[in-house]
Amino acid sequence: MIAADGEAVYHVKTNADYRRINARDxxxxxxxxxxxxxxxxxxxxxxxxxxxxxxxNGVDRATAGCVGLRVSNVTATxxxxxxxxxxxxxxxxxxTDITASGVMTTGAHDLPCGIAxxxxxxxxxxxxxxxxxxxxxxxxxxxxxxxxxSAERGNRRLLFRKCGAWDNSxxxxxxxxxxxxxxxxxxxxxxxxxxxxxxxxxxxxxxxxPLKIGGIGDTVHFALMGSKAPAGAPIVIYIAHLVVKSAxxxxxxxxxxxPVQIIVGTHDIDxxxxxxxxxxxxxxxxxxxxxxxxxxxxx
Numbered sequence: 001m002i003a004a005d006g007e008a009v010y011h012v013k014t015n016a017d018y019r020r021i022n023a024r025d026x027x028x029x030x031x032x033x034x035x036x037x038x039x040x041x042x043x044x045x046x047x048x049x050x051x052x053x054x055x056x057n058g059v060d061r062a063t064a065g066c067v068g069l070r071v072s073n074v075t076a077t078x079x080x081x082x083x084x085x086x087x088x089x090x091x092x093x094x095x096t097d098i099t100a101s102g103v104m105t106t107g108a109h110d111l112p113c114g115i116a117x118x119x120x121x122x123x124x125x126x127x128x129x130x131x132x133x134x135x136x137x138x139x140x141x142x143x144x145x146x147x148x149x150s151a152e153r154g155n156r157r158l159l160f161r162k163c164g165a166w167d168n169s170x171x172x173x174x175x176x177x178x179x180x181x182x183x184x185x186x187x188x189x190x191x192x193x194x195x196x197x198x199x200x201x202x203x204x205x206x207x208x209x210p211l212k213i214g215g216i217g218d219t220v221h222f223a224l225m226g227s228k229a230p231a232g233a234p235i236v237i238y239i240a241h242l243v244v245k246s247a248x249x250x251x252x253x254x255x256x257x258x259p260v261q262i263i264v265g266t267h268d269i270d271x272x273x274x275x276x277x278x279x280x281x282x283x284x285x286x287x288x289x290x291x292x293x294x295x296x297x298x299x
Contacts (some may be wrong), residue, residue: 008032008055015039024048029055032177038067047076053100069093076100082113082134090121095129102134105146112136113147114165117177122156126163128263135169135213144169144215148190151177169213171195192223204294206243210250220251226258226284234287236258242267249275256283262290269297
């Protein structure tokens with residue numbers, strides 16, 4: 001057992017393997033990728049208490065892209081900031097069989113997020129990853145951020161397969177990335193189970209009982225953020241099989257800012273009578289309505 005006393009531990013090196021590690025009380029990175037790296041393998045790891053498990057932040061503001069990162073079979077609990085931050089032009093990563101849970105964060109700048117991608121990170125695959133309980137406690141009239149999975153504009157070609165996001169104070173999946181795919185994913189107990197800002201293709205997508213933890217954000221199954229650009233093309237949300245389960249009448253699709261095209265194949269929707277199928281916010285709209293491959297639901 002490594003007792004890190006609040007410090008970072010490994011400064012990762014190219015082609016290095018890190019296996020069968022137990023650690024507690026870790027600072028900003030049990031694994032720190034602060035220089036360009038290739039071929040790093042992280043496997044069979046247990047962490048009890050950390051600020052962040054994987055930190056990708058270059059030394060002296062230099063870039064530190066990672067290529068071919070492999071992370072598997074990791075359990076992390078009591079995370080104050082997040083499981084992983086991946087940045088720069090990192091590419092070709094595969095993260096599988098990861099379970100991570102956060103604690104309520106109160107720091108003014110410590111926005112919590114399970115897995116966060118930024119800059120131009122691309123071509124990452126996440127399989128059987130579950131992010132739970134990343135919450136930010138703020139004043140009642142402030143926005144309580146805190147996401148399970150987050151990807152910024154500039155990120156590309158991300159695949160989430162059999163991933164889950166539970167009990168986060170904002171988005172379960174908050175994705176601005178392009179060319180992303182959600183394959184048999186589930187989200188529940190988040191303020192917005194899915195918050196989508198760009199074209200998304202999904203196979204089976206499940207949303208279970210969103211829940212407001214606190215703050216001024218909405219509580220919905222899907223928050224769809226259309227383009228604010230004048231005459232901008234609609235973002236396209238394609239879901240082959242949609243599953244929605246809720247005991248309360250939270251809106252299913254909350255559409256903001258601009259046009260959104262929604263295409264749904266089959267569906268299994270179990271919500272109270274009168275639940276709003278589409279709620280339009282500001283200039284948000286769904287030109288022509290939702291396109292269903294079969295009969296639409298009766299709500």
